[in-house]
Each structure stands twice: as structure tokens, then as C-alpha cells.
Amino acid sequence: MSSAPAQHDAPTDTTPDGTDEANAFTELGLRAELLGALAALGYEEPTPIQREAIPPLLGGRDLLGQAATGTGKTAAFALPLLHRMPAHRDGGDPVALVLVPTRELAVQVSEAFHRYGKDLGARVLPIYGGQPIGRQLRALDSGVDVVVATPGRALDHIARGTLRLGGLATVVLDEADEMLDMGFAEDIEAILEHAPAQRQTVLFSATMPSRIDGMARQHLREPVRIEIGREQQVAGEAPRVRQSAYIVTRAHKPAALGRVLDVESPTAAIVFCRSREEVDRLTETMNGRGYRSEALHGGMSQEQRDRVMGRLRAGTADLLVATDVAARGLDVEQLTHVVNYDVPSAPESYVHRIGRVGRAGREGVAITLAEPREHRMLKTIERVTGQRITIDKIPTVADMRTRRLELTQAALRESLLEDDLDPYRVIVETLTDEFDLMEVALAAVKLAHEVTSPGSDDEEEIPQAPVRGPREGRPEAGGRGGDRRGGGRPRPGGNGVQVFIGLGRRAGVRPQDLVGAITGETGISGRDIGSIEIADRFSLVEVPQGMADEVIAGLRGSTIKGRKATVRRDRGGDHR
Numbered sequence: 028m029s030s031a032p033a034q035h036d037a038p039t040d041t042t043p044d045g046t047d048e049a050n051a052f053t054e055l056g057l058r059a060e061l062l063g064a065l066a067a068l069g070y071e072e073p074t075p076i077q078r079e080a081i082p083p084l085l086g087g088r089d090l091l092g093q094a095a096t097g098t099g100k101t102a103a104f105a106l107p108l109l110h111r112m113p114a115h116r117d118g119g120d121p122v123a124l125v126l127v128p129t130r131e132l133a134v135q136v137s138e139a140f141h142r143y144g145k146d147l148g149a150r151v152l153p154i155y156g157g158q159p160i161g162r163q164l165r166a167l168d169s170g171v172d173v174v175v176a177t178p179g180r181a182l183d184h185i186a187r188g189t190l191r192l193g194g195l196a197t198v199v200l201d202e203a204d205e206m207l208d209m210g211f212a213e214d215i216e217a218i219l220e221h222a223p224a225q226r227q228t229v230l231f232s233a234t235m236p237s238r239i240d241g242m243a244r245q246h247l248r249e250p251v252r253i254e255i256g257r258e259q260q261v262a263g264e265a266p267r268v269r270q271s272a273y274i275v276t277r278a279h280k281p282a283a284l285g286r287v288l289d290v291e292s293p294t295a296a297i298v299f300c301r302s303r304e305e306v307d308r309l310t311e312t313m314n315g316r317g318y319r320s321e322a323l324h325g326g327m328s329q330e331q332r333d334r335v336m337g338r339l340r341a342g343t344a345d346l347l348v349a350t351d352v353a354a355r356g357l358d359v360e361q362l363t364h365v366v367n368y369d370v371p372s373a374p375e376s377y378v379h380r381i382g383r384v385g386r387a388g389r390e391g392v393a394i395t396l397a398e399p400r401e402h403r404m405l406k407t408i409e410r411v412t413g414q415r416i417t418i419d420k421i422p423t424v425a426d427m428r429t430r431r432l433e434l435t436q437a438a439l440r441e442s443l444l445e446d447d448l449d450p451y452r453v454i455v456e457t458l459t460d461e462f463d464l465m466e467v468a469l470a471a472v473k474l475a476h477e478v479t480s481p482g483s484d485d486e487e488e489i490p491q492a493p494v495r496g497p498r499e500g501r502p503e504a505g506g507r508g509g510d511r512r513g514g515g516r517p518r519p520g521g522n523g524v525q526v527f528i529g530l531g532r533r534a535g536v537r538p539q540d541l542v543g544a545i546t547g548e549t550g551i552s553g554r555d556i557g558s559i560e561i562a563d564r565f566s567l568v569e570v571p572q573g574m575a576d577e578v579i580a581g582l583r584g585s586t587i588k589g590r591k592a593t594v595r596r597d598r599g600g601d602h603r
Contacts, residue, residue, distance in 0.1 A: 055081045058110050060146035068142060074099035076255040081107050084229065089250040091243045092231045100231050101139045104199050109140070111196065112172055115148040119170035120194040124222070126178055126215065128205040130155035130329065136201065137175045149173060154180050154190075156548035156585055157329050164189055178206060178214035179547030179585070185221055186589030192222045203232040203239055204375060210542030210553045212238075219246055233382065234375045268384055271417045272395040272405055279421075279489045280396050281309065284366065285316045286422045286489070287394060288346070290430050295339060296364035297347045299371075299380055302555070304573045309368065310348045323349035325549045326577050351376060351552055359383070367395040370404045374411035421489045435476040523557045523569040526578055529593030531562045540587055541568055548581035549574075567597055 051072035052065055073081065076094045084090055084107035094100045108123050116122075127133050130153075137153040144151070152171040154163045156179060163180075167189050174181070174190065184190035198219065200206070206215060219228075228247050232239050235254075243250060275283040288296065298313075300306045303324035313320040321335045321344045338344040339359055347359075351371075365384050371377040377395075384391025395416065397405055405416050422430070442448070458467045530536045538559045545568070546553050557569030570578050575596060582594040 052106075056085055056110075057081070057106055060114070061106055061109060061143060064143050064146055070102075074103075076100050076253065077103045077106070079253045079255070080104065080251075083251040084108070084227070085110060087111075087227055089227060089247040090229045090253065091247055091250040092229075092253045092255070093235045094231060094233065094253070094255040100201070101136055102143065104201070104229050104231070105136070105140050105143055108173065108197055108199070109144040109147055109149055112144075112147065112149065116172060117170070118194065119168075120191045121152075121171050121174045122194055123173045123197045123199070124181070124192065124195055124218075125173065125175040125199040125201060126181065126206065126218065127175060127201045128177065128209055128211070130157055130177060131332070132202065133175045133177055137173075140173055140175070144173075151175065154184060156180050156581065177547050178211040178218060179543050181218055182214050183586050183589065185218065186586070192218075195222050195226055197227040197229065198222050199229040199231070200242075201231050203230050203242065204234045204236060205379065207236075207238055207242075208375070208553060209546040210539050210556075211547070212242075213537065213539040214543050215242075233378055236375070268381055268391045268393055270381065270393045270395075270414060271419045272397050273419055273421050274397055274399055274402060275421060275489065277398055280368065281312045283396060283421050283489055284309075284368065285313065285318075286427060287366070287396075288313075288318065288364075289427060290422050291364060291392060291394070292434075293345070293364035293392070295342075295345050295347070295359060295361045296366060297349060297359075297362060297383055298366040298368050300348060300350060300368045302571065302573065303350055303577075305368070306348050306350055313346055313348065318346045319344045320346040320348055323347055325350065325551055325574075351380070363390070364392045364394065367393075370395055370397045370401040371408075374408045377408045378412060424488055432476065435472065439472065439475060524572045524575045525567045525569050525597035526575055526582075527593070527595050527597040528566045528568065528582065528587070529564070530587055530590060531564045531566050533563050534590060535588055536561055536566055541566060544582060544585060544587045545570070545578055548585045549577050551578065 052062055052070070055073060055078070057065075076092065077099050080090060080092055080100070080103040084104060090104075092100065092103070094103075104125075112122055125136055127136055133153040133155045137151050140149060140151040143149075150171045151173045152163070152166045152175070154167075154174060154176045156177060160183075163184070167174075167184065176184075176190075181190060185192065200215065206212075228250075230239070230243055230247060230250075273283060273287065284298070298309065300309060303322075303326045306322045306324045310320045310322040321338060323332060323335050327335075335344070335347070336359075339347050340361070342361070362384055365381050367377070367380060371380060381391075381393035384393065395405065405418075409416055455464075455467060528536075528541065538561065541559055541561075542553050542556055545551055545556060551570065551574055555571055555574060557571075558567075559569070560567040568578075579594050579596070582592065586592075
């Protein structure tokens with residue numbers, strides 16, 4: 028997702044050549060208030076995407092940018108937008124609208140606008156599902172300059188007449204590919220229809236599939252095209268994300284994950300799972316292994332999510348287990364490792380996941396746990412991304428013992444270098460009257476090892492799973508997706524449950540409206556949604572059994588096509 032410009036640990040008054048640190052941004056023509064804010068934040072020089080995007084955006088040009096996460100694209104569009112906005116304006120309607128796929132990203136982008144535009148008196152409002160709408164209504168009525176919104180909630184406010192777009196000068200589509208994946212295409216089209224024709228339109232996307240290119244051709248006027256790869260994140264630095272995979276059977280995945288993390292010793296890591304049930308199970312398992320693990324998924328309230336992220340950023344948690352949707356838009360500086368507990372269903376998802384690390388020149392590691400049948404998907408990801416994924420062997424019991432001894436040695440070395448050991452001298456001197464000094468040291472190391480490395484010495488070896496290509500041995504159950512149909516939809520008659528929604532064709536409801544409402548108001552991905560049936564007066568949507576309550580609660584608190592609807596589990600035929 029989007030991130031701020033390259034930032035160093037301690038800002039200095041001058042750059043190495045002795046000039047003022049804001050000069051690099053001054054050369055881009057930004058106003059004094061923005062330069063002051065950047066200097067106060069310690070930003071020294073623009074990233075490549077900022078250097079290329081800011082001048083044409085200042086000139087009012089439309090822009091189509093393909094930029095990987097971590098390249099600083101939030102500032103790339105926020106700074107020009109704030110530069111062109113009148114300072115301390117009195118008008119009520121927004122001059123800019125930024126559309127983002129998730130509530131987390133809406134908050135993150137809004138915070139960035141506040142930081143950059145504080146000296147301009149910029150009034151920035153995030154609007155998204157899950158937040159009391161009354162607060163949003165009051166803020167819109169008081170007047171705002173910039174609205175950062177998820178498409179579903181933005182369209183809801185437009186239908187209410189509370190979000191008026193007549194005064195818009197700029198529309199930004201951030202993470203456009205993610206929004207299309209979540210089913211927001213029709214919502215975006217409807218929003219753009221309400222925006223003035225003579226506007227500046229900016230579109231950023233980490234990937235550039237044909238449908239993004241089609242949207243750009245339709246809505247952008249002679250746009251400047253910019254493509255920034257991960258290798259251009261920091262001038263002069265190559266990408267530093269080590270990518271590897273382990274082939275392991277599903278039954279051994281929890282143990283394999285624990286061993287890999289024990290060997291890697293991440294400062295902080297995020298583990299991606301497919302469902303919230305798997306997130307909860309794995310979080311409990313990893314806590315049992317001694318990791319300070321936190322769960323993050325769509326079944327949690329915004330307040331709960333904020334607490335989890337606060338603990339991760341504060342260092343009181345070191346492992347975040349999350350679903351894709353819940354983790355979108357997160358930028359955690361101390362994150363060093365990303366783990367795909369399952370192989371992503373699309374190369375684009377893999378790109379977004381591993382973009383959490385290796386940002387702004389920081390080193391990062393991306394690890395994937397693949398089942399034998401998923402090996403071919405790894406090859407597809409390699410082909411699409413043009414980056415090699417090394418297949419490694421799962422650490423053995425001997426490897427773990429060696430690693431734990433190394434950790435004990437490191438802990439003892441640190442104690443010898445930094446601790447005051449004099450209070451324990453009398454114990455050693457007393458024992459050496461009876462035992463050899465080496466024996467005393469060995470006994471002390473043994474005790475220290477048992478305390479600092481409590482791993483069991485009777486662990487079983489995890490078998491190295493054979494790599495099985497397509498149709499090797501026998502056809503895979505369920506075709507391409509195991510027990511799921513293509514696109515990740517639940518198999519009819521399996522673990523899916525139908526949700527009844529009291530709006531249908533007569534209300535103008537389309538499948539994309541239902542998908543957009545569900546993904547916008549919950550933590551569920553569009554790939555989790557199964558069959559959709561739309562009748563004249565109602566609709567039925569199939570969702571995984573464990574997600575039904577979340578969907579019902581989310582839709583009851585929102586509107587579809589600007590209308591409230593009855594939402595409940597389908598009772599089977601009583602509505603027909």
C-alpha cells in the first residue's frame with residue numbers, strides 16, 4: 028500500500044553537500060508550508076515516484092502510475108493536491124476525493140494528508156464502513172477539503188446528498204487493482220459519473236491488468252504514464268527482499284511455520300491466512316509456541332484492530348496473523364518478514380503481500396508455505412513477477428538444536444559484554460573448590476540453554492513433501508482449487524451458507540453491488556463470496572459458514588443502492 032517518503036532515523040539540518048535538507052523538494056516547486064512540514068518530519072529527498080509524479084500533477088495533468096508498495100506514492104499525489112488547494116479555504120464541499128480499497132488505508136492516507144497539510148489548515152475526512160455515519164455527516168456538513176473514502180461508503184453519501192462532488196478539482200484512485208478485485212468497479216464508475224468532467228484524475232496501481240488500462244483510457248485525458256519498480260524504491264539501492272518457499276503438507280504446516288520462524292528470528296512478521304477461522308487457530312498455535320501473536324481479521328471491530336496494530340508497532344507483539352483484506356493498507360516500519368501460510372490465488376496478491384517488507388530500502392524476507400499441489404502456482408508467480416522463489420528444505424530437528432545453541436551462545440556473549448556479573452562471582456569461586464572450572468561453565472550453559480531455548484528435544488522430523496505437478500499420480504480434488512471453485516468461491520452444498528438480502532432487481536441491485544457492499548463493510552474478500560441469486564424483491568448470496576454472521580452484521584449497518592435492507596440467514600423457501 029501507500030507509504031510516506033524515505034525517512035531516516037534522525038533528520039539533519041543539512042544534506043551531505045551542506046545545503047538545506049528541504050532543497051530536494053524545493054526543486055519540485057512545492058509551496059513553503061509543505062516544505063516546512065516535510066522538513067519537520069525529517070524527509071530529506073523525494074523518492075523516484077515523487078520526483079516523476081509531482082511536477083505533472085502540479086501542472087494539472089492526469090496521471091497513470093504503476094508503482095509497487097513502499098515507493099512513496101501517497102506523498103506523490105498528496106503533496107501536489109495540497110499545493111494546489113487554497114490555504115484555509117472557507118468552502119464546504121471537498122476539492123479532492125481519494126478512493127481507497129479499505130478502511131485501514133483510508134485512515135493511513137488521511138493521516139498523511141494531515142501531516143503534510145497541517146500548516147495549510149487542510150480539513151481531511153476519512154469515510155468508511157464500520158464507523159458511525161453520524162460523525163461523518165456532521166463533518167461533511169461543517170465542510171471539508173479532502174475526502175478519503177472507500178467506494179461503497181462514498182457512493183452511500185452521494186446517494187444521501189451529503190457528499191457533493193460539484194466542486195471537485197481532483198479525483199485519485201489509489202490501489203485501483205485492489206478496488207477492482209474487491210468488486211468496486213461499478214461503484215467507481217458511478218462515483219466518477221457524479222464528478223465534474225473537467226477534473227484532474229490520478230490512478231495508481233501496483234499491477235496493471237487490462238481492466239485497469241481500460242479504466243484509464245475511459246476516464247483519464249492524455250495521462251502522463253509512470254512506472255516505478257521496486258528496484259527504484261531508493262536511489263542507488265537494489266531491492267532487498269529475499270523470497271523463498273517450503274513444500275509442506277497441510278497437516279505439518281503449523282509445525283513448519285514455527286521452525287521457519289525460529290530459524291529466521293524476525294523482528295516482526297505478518298502471516299497471511301485465507302480465512303479468519305484459520306487466523307484464530309494459527310494465532311493460538313503460535314502463542315503456544317512462545318510467540319507474542321495477534322490476530323487481525325474482518326470479524327474484529329475497528330477499535331480491536333487499532334489495539335492490535337498499536338501493540339505491533341509498540342513492540343509488545345512480534346507476530347501478526349491476518350487475512351488479506353484486514354491487512355491491506357498496513358505499513359509497519361519494523362516489519363522484517365512476510366509469510367504466505369497458503370500460496371496466494373493470484374500473482375497480484377503475492378505482489379501486494381510481499382510489498383509489506385523491503386520498503387524504503389529496508390531489508391525484508393518473503394516466505395511461502397506451499398502444499399505439493401501448489402508448486403505450479405509458485406512457478407506462475409515467478410513467471411509473472413520475473414523474480415525467483417528459492418525452494419528451501421524445512422529445518423530438521425538437528426537444525427533446530429543447532430539454532431537454539433546459537434541463540435544461547437549469543438545470549439551468553441551479550442551478558443558477558445554488558446552485564447554486571449560480580450554478584451555471582453562467589454558462586455563460581457565456591458563451586459570451583461569442588462569442581463573443574465570447565466564443568467561449572469558447562470552446567471551454567473546447560474541451565475541457560477534450557478531457560479532461553481525451551482524447544483522440545485523429542486520433536487519429530489517434518490517429512491519433506493514431494494513436489495507434485497498437475498495430474499501427477501491422480502487428478503487433484505476439486506480441479507484447480509482443491510475444495511474451492513475457481514476464484515476461491517465455496518463449493519455449492521459444502522461449507523457455504525446463503526444470506527437473504529431484502530433487495531432485488533426492482534431496487535436496481537446487481538451482483539457487483541452486493542459484492543461491493545460485503546467487501547466494503549466487512550473483512551471478507553470477493554474471492555470468499557460464492558453464488559449470487561437476484562430475484563425481483565430479494566437476493567441470496569452464498570458465503571462461507573463461519574463468515575455469515577459478519578456479513579449480516581456488516582450489511583445491517585449499511586445501505587445498498589442507498590437503501591436499508593432486511594438481512595438474515597436464508598430460512599429456505601419462506602420468501603419464494
